[in-house]
Amino acid sequence: MEEPVVSMKDIHYAYETKNILHDIHFDIPQGAFMGMLGPNGGGKTTLIKLILGLLKPDHGSIHLFGQPIEKFRNWSKIGFVSQKANTFNKGFPATVYEVVSMGLTAKIGYLKLFTTKHKKKVLHAIDQVGMSHYAYENVGSLSGGQQQRVFIARSLVSDPELLILDEPTVGVDQENVQKFYSLLHQLNDEHNITLLLITHDTGTMTEHATDIVCLNTTLHFHGKPEEYKTLSNKDLSQFYGHPVNIVTHDH
Numbered sequence: 001m002e003e004p005v006v007s008m009k010d011i012h013y014a015y016e017t018k019n020i021l022h023d024i025h026f027d028i029p030q031g032a033f034m035g036m037l038g039p040n041g042g043g044k045t046t047l048i049k050l051i052l053g054l055l056k057p058d059h060g061s062i063h064l065f066g067q068p069i070e071k072f073r074n075w076s077k078i079g080f081v082s083q084k085a086n087t088f089n090k091g092f093p094a095t096v097y098e099v100v101s102m103g104l105t106a107k108i109g110y111l112k113l114f115t116t117k118h119k120k121k122v123l124h125a126i127d128q129v130g131m132s133h134y135a136y137e138n139v140g141s142l143s144g145g146q147q148q149r150v151f152i153a154r155s156l157v158s159d160p161e162l163l164i165l166d167e168p169t170v171g172v173d174q175e176n177v178q179k180f181y182s183l184l185h186q187l188n189d190e191h192n193i194t195l196l197l198i199t200h201d202t203g204t205m206t207e208h209a210t211d212i213v214c215l216n217t218t219l220h221f222h223g224k225p226e227e228y229k230t231l232s233n234k235d236l237s238q239f240y241g242h243p244v245n246i247v248t249h250d251h
Helices: 044-051 083-087 096-108 116-128 144-156 174-191 202-208 233-240
Strands: 006-015 018-028 033-037 059-064 078-081 162-166 194-198 211-216 218-223
Touching (some): 006 044, 018 044, 018 211, 018 218, 033 202, 044 162, 044 194, 078 144, 096 116, 096 144, 116 144, 144 162, 144 174, 174 194
Parallel strands (some): 033 211, 162 194
Antiparallel strands (some): 006 018
16 A cells, blocks of 8 residues: 555644644545645644644654655655745746746756756646746736746646645636646646645535545544535534535536
8 A cells, every 4th residue: 555645643733822733633645636625724824834844743743755754855746836826026037937947946956057858847847737838928927827837837847746735726817717727637637746735615626636624723524525515514614613605606
C-alpha cells in the first residue's frame, strides 16, 4: 500500500488561549483530489501552514511522503498557490515566462544560469496550463483567471507531486472559474498530481473531488463526495455554526 502524501495524527494547535485546530486526524492519499471546506476562521489556512512547515503543531505528528516533517527536505515536491495571487501588482514588470521561471529558480538556486533544459521546462509548464500564447506577455495585463493559471505553472515547473491551493478562485469570474477547475481536474487525472484545494464552492467539490474534508477547528466530515451529498442541512449547520441551506446551481 502506498504511503499517503500527507498524514496528520492527533494535531492540536492554539494561538494564545484559543484552539485553532483540535484533534485532527486525516491522510491525503497519493493521486487524490481533496477538497477542504469550512467557515472563515475555521483553521484551514493554519492547517496549510502546518503542512508547509511554516508552523509547528502544539501536539501531534505530520508525515510528508512517509517522512516526519522534521526530517523532510524535498520541499520542491510541494507546490502552493495562494488566494493572494489574485492581488498581484498589475504594474509588476514581468512576463509570464519570467514569473513561471521564478518557481524553477527556487529549486536550482539563484546563482545558477538557466540552461536550454530549464527554459524548456518553463515553457512546458506554461503549456500545461494553456498559456503558451501569452508566454511573453506582461502578467499584469492578464485577467484574474489567466493570472491564476500562471501561478499554477510557477508551481508546476518544479515538478511537484502535491499541489495545495488556498481559495484560488477568489475574485475570478464564473466562466474562468469553470475553466480553472477543469484544469485542476486535468492535472489530477492526466498528470497524477495530488491536489488539496481549499474552497467555499461545495458544488465544485462534489463534481471534481475524490475526497472531501470539512474543517471547523475539528474535522466534522472526512469522506467521499457521495457521502457528503447525504448530509442534511442540520448536519451542515452544526458544522458551520449557523443555519445553512444547500443551493443547487444548474449550468
